[in-house]
Amino acid sequence: MGLAKVQIQIVPLQQFPHHYDLVMSQALAKKLEIRTPLIWIAFGSSVAKGRVAFGQMNSKLIRISSHLAEQLKMNQQPLIRAHFDTHSLRLRFGPILGILINTHPQEQHAQPFGQMTRFLDECTAAGQSRGIRIAVFVPEHLDLNQNETTAWIKQKRKWCRFTYPLPDVIYNRITSRRVEQQETLQRKLSLIKNHFRIPLFNERFLDKYQVYQILATNERISHKLPETFLFRDKRSLSLFKRYPTVYLKPNNGSLGSGIIKMTRTREGWIYQASTSIGTIRRTLGSNYKMIQFLQQKIGKKPYIAQQGLKLMKFENRPVDFRILVQKRKEGVWKITSAVARIANSQHIVSNLARGGTVRKAGDVLRELPYPYKPSLAKLRMTALDIAKSFEQSADGHFAELGIDLAIDTSGKIWLIEINSKPSKTDDTVINPTSHFRPSVLHLIEYVLHLTNKGNSFPPPAPSTISWIKRRRIQR
Structure with a gap:
């Protein structure tokens, strides 16, 4: 298996050698271990047949025809990894890392992705230095019927929109639980993992109580967990009897939103709630009034009650x-x-x-x-x-x-x-x-x-080798 970093130049079809789809130097072909002109070419989920012409120039440049580029949904690539699998006779460019977000960028804005812009800029620059393409996309633009997505790619210091193949790997950076839990998106993510076999990591938000239940059974970790119950569980009342401080947290919350601190005093309980402008404070006289007040405040929202710690x-x-x-x-x-x-x-x-x-x-x-x-x-x-x-x-x-x-x-x-x-x-x-x-x-x-590891590379279709053998025979 051969590996190299190459530059891709797309050449108009009418300027390309007749009956050929790629041109590369013999030296590069040797490094990639390409010994046959008939190969498959892959870019993300796009795969096309192609014939390679081997030139005398000593260069990392690979010229591909505009027809092949269109089939692969590929644009000009300043530096990208090229990997040839001698078993499947597949030349793969990339990988493409897809970063899934939930908000459409403001394309004319100096920071099109808001506070995430710098992070995505860094991902693009770091990826390019290693020959990886970074494609940023939103759930609505995933078209699994066409094996493609509309994606934002950074070119010449500007984020531009392109039609791209499905990526080789997907990193879930959706920051909204509501968006992530939408049925249409969940169906798409299930197909991506199970049908397309694309690795998808950090695929979901974590539920605080589920995390507690997972780790509470682990002997190495359980003693590091504050005692926790769902607020609607009657066992949560025992926390108020046994601990001077109890925290109540949204089970699916983030960024510190909605957290309540209850502290027992001689006069009763002190209620403190975190808001965007500060902490709201209130004194509640008895246990009954305290529980009644919390039930009214929390309502039907899923909350956990957690042992307070003297930190x-x-x-x-x-x-x-x-x-x-x-x-x-x-x-x-x-x-x-x-x-x-x-x-x-x-x-x-x-x-x-x-x-x-x-x-x-x-x-x-x-x-x-x-x-x-x-x-x-x-x-x-x-x-x-x-x-x-x-x-x-x-x-x-x-x-x-x-x-x-x-x-x-x-x-x-x-x-x-x-x-x-x-x-x-x-x-x-x-x-x-x-x-x-x-x-x-x-x-x-x-x-x-x-x-x-090849985790994101589906096995070659049964027709892959047979097509190449037929072409050799026909020649």
Whole structure:
């Protein structure tokens, strides 16, 4: 099997050698291990038959006819990987990494993808350096009948719209649970995985209570979980009897929205709720009034009730630690980054969407004024154990997890949440001057791991070899 990085030039059909579809140098053909002029050419889900002409020039340039480019739904490629499989006689360009988002870009805007723009720009640049194409698309543009999608591709510093084949790998960056759960999209994702056999990772949001149930059965992790019940479960009432603080969280919530903190005092219970402008506070006299009030506030919305913890604070503000865990080129979990998220003084949660700030985890750990505190290495090891344990029991394909950990005043590490869609906005970047954030480079490495294994390459159709044999006989 041969591999090379090449440049694709599309040439009008009338200017192309008669009866040929590609032209490449003999040196490049040797590197790719192409020994026959009759091959199959693939770009994403597009596959076409082709005949190669071998030239004398010594170049990485491959010229293809406009007719073949149209069949492959391919545009000019400044640098792309070319991989030839000597068994199936298939020359594959790419891979194409499709990034699935839920909002249409504002094409004339300086930041067409809003706060995701810089992340997608970095993905494109990092992908191009490794010969990978990045195609950004929305669910409505997936046309599985035609094996194609309308996608935004960055060319000459501008995001442009093209018709592209279905990608080799799909990374789900949909940020709306409502959009992700739509029946039409779920049908499309099911077909993509099961019929087209395209690897799709981080395919769904995580349900807080399901995550708790998955990990509560794991002996290595269960003692790190705050006791948790569904709020409508009668067992949740026991939390208010046994713990001085209880948190109530939307089961499908994100960004710290809708979180309620209940604190027992001599006078009764103090209710605190996180909002976009700060924390609402109210005193409730008795247990009965407190439960009645919560039931009215929460209504039928799915909520969990969770044991409150006496956590370490940084400068008298709540702090937790987001550990980003990713799969890389080996296909195994590794730590990418560890940051401390410090709550705004007006909020009960540390989420950046609620005015929190982010600092390097090691710096904050050193400054925490507590005698018993874990090392950064222990935090990282805990996150890695959680990611591995979660993957063993959870359904679905995940390659990136945000593990939120907190430390109580005795130094014990607790798991607060696992996030399958960790934020990619600019305010999460510790070092904004670096060319690529590490998470982008690791994302590209994992895509190469998947495609190098051949996971995204369907087996050749029965007609593949027979077509080539027939052509040889006819010659």
